[in-house]
Amino acid sequence: MLAADEKRLILLTWNKVLGHQEDFGAEALERMFTVYPQTKTYFPHFDLRPDSKHIRWHGKKVVAALGDAVRHIDNISEALSALSNLHAYSLRVDPVNFKLLCHCFQVVLAVHLADEYTPQVHLAYDKFLAAISAVLTKKYR
Numbered sequence: 001m002l003a004a005d006e007k008r009l010i011l012l013t014w015n016k017v018l019g020h021q022e023d024f025g026a027e028a029l030e031r032m033f034t035v036y037p038q039t040k041t042y043f044p045h046f047d048l049r050p051d052s053k054h055i056r057w058h059g060k061k062v063v064a065a066l067g068d069a070v071r072h073i074d075n076i077s078e079a080l081s082a083l084s085n086l087h088a089y090s091l092r093v094d095p096v097n098f099k100l101l102c103h104c105f106q107v108v109l110a111v112h113l114a115d116e117y118t119p120q121v122h123l124a125y126d127k128f129l130a131a132i133s134a135v136l137t138k139k140y141r
């Protein structure tokens with residue numbers, strides 16, 4: 001559960017992501033595919049070479065979805081309901097992979113926000129991304 005202060009930190013720092021959604025998303029995906037190559041198995045139809053159009057387009061979509069969650073931070077479950085169905089019923093992504101992508105996205109935030117990625121901001125994103133992962137994986141059960 002995100003505290004009011006943590007929600008405020010997410011909303012504030014998300015302004016630094018706006019305008020860079022495609023770059024940040026692509027960087028997070030590239031990190032995930034490099035550090036955790038087993039995640040590539042879900043994307044056999046993608047060109048996974050660094051900075052490929054597929055990675056950039058997909059990165060933009062993923063970060064746009066995170067942005068939807070930021071805009072509906074009090075009702076993430078409803079905001080991401082369609083994505084939850086997609087990941088659970090169609091894509092059947094093993095839930096363990098969500099932690100990997102969230103970790104990579106946090107590293108990207110830390111790289112770009114530098115000093116602004118304080119331990120408090122880190123904690124807020126940790127909880128926020130865990131809440132999103134919970135929504136995207138809850139329909140597996």
Ligand code: HEM
Nearest residue numbers: 039042043061062065066083091093097098101102132133
């Ligand atoms: C598709 C978001 C985690 C695999 C998508 C789409 C979005 C999205 C927005 C596009 C849906 C559409 O085109 O309608 C997210 C978010 C995640 C997440 C916000 C977690 C924070 C993961 C993970 C994997 C994964 C961990 C696997 C390692 C896929 C695949 C597709 C997809 C295979 C379909 C790609 C395509 O064929 O275009 N996801 N995703 N997702 N996601 Fe996720």
